[in-house]
Amino acid sequence: MFSGCLRKGIRFSVKISPFTANPDIDPAMSSNTNAPASSHFIRSFIEADLASGKHAAIVTRFPPEPNGYLHVGHAKSICLNFGLAIDFKGKCNLRFDDTNPEKESEEYAQSIQADVRWLGFEWNGEVRWASDYFEQLYQFAVELINKGLAYVDELTPEQMREYRGTLTQPGKNSPFRGRSVAENLDQFARMRAGEFADGAKVLRAKIDMASSNINLRDPVIYRIRRAHHIRTGDKWCIYPMYDYTHCISDALEGITHSLCTLEFEDHRPLYDWVLDNITIPCHPQQIEFSRLELHYTITSKRKLLQLVTEKHVSGWDDPRMPTISGMRRRGYTPEGLREFAKRIGISKSENIVDMAVLEGAIREDMEARVPRVLAVINPLKVTITNFDGAQSREAGFHPNHPEFGSRVIDFSREIWIEADDFAEVPPPGWQRLIPGGEVRLRYSYVMKCEEVVKDATGKVIELKCSIDHNTLGKNPEGRKVKGVIHFLSCEKALPAEIRLYDRLFTVAEPDADKEVDFCTYLNPASLTVVQGWVEPVVKDALPETRYQFERLGYFCSDRYDHQPGGKLVFNRAVTLKDSWSKE
Ligand code: ATP
Ligand code: MG
Numbered sequence: 001m002f003s004g005c006l007r008k009g010i011r012f013s014v015k016i017s018p019f020t021a022n023p024d025i026d027p028a029m030s031s032n033t034n035a036p037a038s039s040h041f042i043r044s045f046i047e048a049d050l051a052s053g054k055h056a057a058i059v060t061r062f063p064p065e066p067n068g069y070l071h072v073g074h075a076k077s078i079c080l081n082f083g084l085a086i087d088f089k090g091k092c093n094l095r096f097d098d099t100n101p102e103k104e105s106e107e108y109a110q111s112i113q114a115d116v117r118w119l120g121f122e123w124n125g126e127v128r129w130a131s132d133y134f135e136q137l138y139q140f141a142v143e144l145i146n147k148g149l150a151y152v153d154e155l156t157p158e159q160m161r162e163y164r165g166t167l168t169q170p171g172k173n174s175p176f177r178g179r180s181v182a183e184n185l186d187q188f189a190r191m192r193a194g195e196f197a198d199g200a201k202v203l204r205a206k207i208d209m210a211s212s213n214i215n216l217r218d219p220v221i222y223r224i225r226r227a228h229h230i231r232t233g234d235k236w237c238i239y240p241m242y243d244y245t246h247c248i249s250d251a252l253e254g255i256t257h258s259l260c261t262l263e264f265e266d267h268r269p270l271y272d273w274v275l276d277n278i279t280i281p282c283h284p285q286q287i288e289f290s291r292l293e294l295h296y297t298i299t300s301k302r303k304l305l306q307l308v309t310e311k312h313v314s315g316w317d318d319p320r321m322p323t324i325s326g327m328r329r330r331g332y333t334p335e336g337l338r339e340f341a342k343r344i345g346i347s348k349s350e351n352i353v354d355m356a357v358l359e360g361a362i363r364e365d366m367e368a369r370v371p372r373v374l375a376v377i378n379p380l381k382v383t384i385t386n387f388d389g390a391q392s393r394e395a396g397f398h399p400n401h402p403e404f405g406s407r408v409i410d411f412s413r414e415i416w417i418e419a420d421d422f423a424e425v426p427p428p429g430w431q432r433l434i435p436g437g438e439v440r441l442r443y444s445y446v447m448k449c450e451e452v453v454k455d456a457t458g459k460v461i462e463l464k465c466s467i468d469h470n471t472l473g474k475n476p477e478g479r480k481v482k483g484v485i486h487f488l489s490c491e492k493a494l495p496a497e498i499r500l501y502d503r504l505f506t507v508a509e510p511d512a513d514k515e516v517d518f519c520t521y522l523n524p525a526s527l528t529v530v531q532g533w534v535e536p537v538v539k540d541a542l543p544e545t546r547y548q549f550e551r552l553g554y555f556c557s558d559r560y561d562h563q564p565g566g567k568l569v570f571n572r573a574v575t576l577k578d579s580w581s582k583e
Contacts, residue, residue, distance in 0.1 A: 055256045058084065068305050081259055093253055095129065098129055132231075140248060141240070146181060150221065153204050191224055202224070204221065261290065268286045294354075295354050298510060330573050331555060336361050360578065371548070383463070388413055391410070416493060488534075499569070
């Protein structure tokens with residue numbers, strides 16, 4: 001039975017322990033976070049159809065081809081289809097368009113299901129597969145043949161291209177177009193029976209070779225392909241084409257609104273033609289919206305596959321990838337991605353979005369929800385000359401959420417600070433540490449830099465500082481200290497591998513120029529791995545635990561490489577401030 005499109009059994013818990021594996025839990029669990037859904041033209045269509053009584057309830061579907069991992073563009077489509085079903089109390093199916101056996105795999109199908117669920121959605125009933133309909137699709141093709149609306153063609157692919165004509169020139173009829181119904185039925189049955197070589201013949205819809213819409217110039221609807229299929233094995237050696245399969249699959253499932261991206265607009269007449277010419281009681285309405293494109297990355301499975309196969313990235317879920325699994329591993333939240341989908345909206349106009357919009361949504365989501373701790377990622381040692389022993393002070397995990405709890409911050413004679421928080425020659429407006437200057441150590445004392453220690457090359461390797469013992473929890477007397485920097489006790493801090501990510505490409509639209517391989521524009525500095533230090537409190541964090549490292553950004557323990565109690569690995573999901581829009 002339909003489960004309301006959302007995963008059951010998940011509840012929002014306000015209390016987020018810093019050890020919680022995955023605070024991916026959504027408060028209100030409306031399709032798109034808490035705010036009311038924004039209106040758009042597809043919504044208006046649906047509202048009108050429900051108001052007029054055309055449909056009593058809506059059924060949408062998300063129809064990926066299992067030929068790669070899903071990317072951020074698919075996330076937009078998922079949020080749209082599942083979101084509408086939730087908002088209008090309808091249903092949304094998950095259907096694999098598995099009509100290209102050579103490119104499809106079970107691994108991809110599994111990853112897609114995991115990604116949809118991780119985003120917070122659950123499909124109506126079982127997963128569906130276009131291949132479940134192969135027999136029906138075949139019978140509908142027979143119906144078309146019987147009606148004189150389909151024929152078996154034997155033109156070579158080159159001839160077929162030549163006969164098709166161009167945008168300005170009509171096509172011409174194939175010499176096989178006039179075959180009798182009986183001959184076509186016989187030929188088609190023999191195609192199915194495996195009597196002909198791959199590519200030797202095709203079944204074409206008989207529509208109009210002079211149509212101004214090239215998609216209607218007798219499109220191929222079946223081809224011969226001896227390829228092992230992930231679900232039907234070797235049962236079939238003919239496979240239906242996407243356009244033919246998609247509309248019939250939609251109709252068989254009782255889809256009311258078939259939402260797809262704009263490149264299918266010119267295919268809509270074919271979608272309608274097929275359904276108008278077979279005996280099927282349902283005729284879904286195809287509605288197109290614009291694809292999401294993101295600056296500095298790519299949203300094409302084929303190109304993402306190239307990045308994987310050419311090993312430019314570590315895999316489909318490399319945190320630099322715009323795949324859902326990559327974004328997940330990087331530390332993005334499902335709530336943040338749903339919020340992003342809401343912010344970019346749905347329209348028919350070009351939808352190239354700045355990365356700042358995506359990161360903004362992620363950042364805002366995490367801001368209120370993840371605990372804050374201290375880490376040092378570019379360490380510089382400081383020796384406190386007038387302090388011995390150890391001391392600790394309690395600090396809350398989140399200034400606005402006392403219920404998140406607290407931990408102790410340790411102070412000791414030797415501490416780590418960020419090397420970037422010290423400048424011998426400060427730029428204008430600098431409020432951090434300088435020789436002879438003072439700063440507040442977060443949750444601790446006011447500290448003064450007394451001496452700068454350098455190595456033979458002149459590099460600063462240590463600072464010797466003193467603290468004002470009178471400044472714990474209170475302002476120093478007689479002077480103001482503006483700057484606050486964070487630190488960790490060398491004695492208590494734990495080493496951690498920190499992975500910092502930058503944009504994957506050096507140009508905003510890496511695949512804009514068809515003449516240039518987009519890999520030319522890969523950013524060689526997209527990943528920086530540093531050895532840093534973290535607070536002991538994160539020691540037992542499970543993989544995929546998110547934190548704000550104060551002043552540094554939002555981080556997430558790596559899904560695969562981080563070991564609770566062992567090797568600690570944190571990925572930076574997003575910086576604290578927008579670092580994109582200054583470009
Ligand atoms: P790609 O071009 O990356 O291979 P695709 O469109 O071939 O993508 P499908 O698996 O066919 O991938 O897509 C499933 C659904 O997701 C389709 O309805 C498609 O329109 C939608 N979709 C794919 N890419 C985007 C995108 N960039 N923005 C919005 N929706 C998208
Ligand atoms: Mg596709």
